[in-house]
Amino acid sequence: MYWNWVSSCGENSGPAHVVLAADKVRATFVLGRAHVERLKHLITAQCRADSEQLHVSTFVDFLFPFDCRNRLEFSIPETYFGDCIKPSIREMKKRELIGENGFVLAAKAIGSKVKEMEKSGLRDVENWIPTLMERIRSGRLIAVAGSPKLHVYDINFGWGKPNKVELIHIDTGEAISLAEYKDEQGGIEVGLALNKNQMNEFVAIFEHSLKFL
Numbered sequence: 001m002y003w004n005w006v007s008s009c010g011e012n013s014g015p016a017h018v019v020l021a022a023d024k025v026r027a028t029f030v031l032g033r034a035h036v037e038r039l040k041h042l043i044t045a046q047c048r049a050d051s052e053q054l055h056v057s058t059f060v061d062f063l064f065p066f067d068c069r070n071r072l073e074f075s076i077p078e079t080y081f082g083d084c085i086k087p088s089i090r091e092m093k094k095r096e097l098i099g100e101n102g103f104v105l106a107a108k109a110i111g112s113k114v115k116e117m118e119k120s121g122l123r124d125v126e127n128w129i130p131t132l133m134e135r136i137r138s139g140r141l142i143a144v145a146g147s148p149k150l151h152v153y154d155i156n157f158g159w160g161k162p163n164k165v166e167l168i169h170i171d172t173g174e175a176i177s178l179a180e181y182k183d184e185q186g187g188i189e190v191g192l193a194l195n196k197n198q199m200n201e202f203v204a205i206f207e208h209s210l211k212f213l
Helices: 002-009 033-049 102-120 125-138 168-172 196-210
Strands: 024-031 060-067 085-092 141-146 175-180 188-195
Touching: 024 033, 024 168, 024 196, 033 102, 060 102, 060 125, 085 102, 085 125, 125 141, 168 175, 168 188, 188 196
Parallel strands: 060 141, 141 175
Antiparallel strands: 024 188, 060 085, 175 188
């Protein structure tokens, strides 16, 4: 099904090249294990205190990969070579995300989507690609690339483990990258690409927010 979609795209379905902004910069932000645990505690406390159903709209689409291998109606053999990744999209109000409780609301929305995905398995697979392409064309899609569970710093192709891992395709789209923190178990590395002014503003907000964790 995927290859049928690829073959139907045609040679001229996309731009021949991507023009990057001259002032685009990329940075990696680290959340240590202590920060991650405090964030988990914050989300858990908020979810217990507020059980209201989130009201979502279509201002922002958040895309993250969902691993279906252990969530199917049938078992997959250990010799299976593949990823079995399902695109998961959660819609949220932009004004909620930029509000004071934006982080908690985003975590709750993603958590409810994960529970929904666990029940659906591979159902509606024929609509995955068309739905994804529709959201991409809308221009409001923010995607996550990678996962801390991939353990990219353990990969060794024969010349040793990597010192630094970056996903360069986040430079060309609205995406962030996630990986485990190489120097501390339980930590997370977040990759981000923005223009220089936006990056300076984000760094200031990020460093200020860490002080309250």
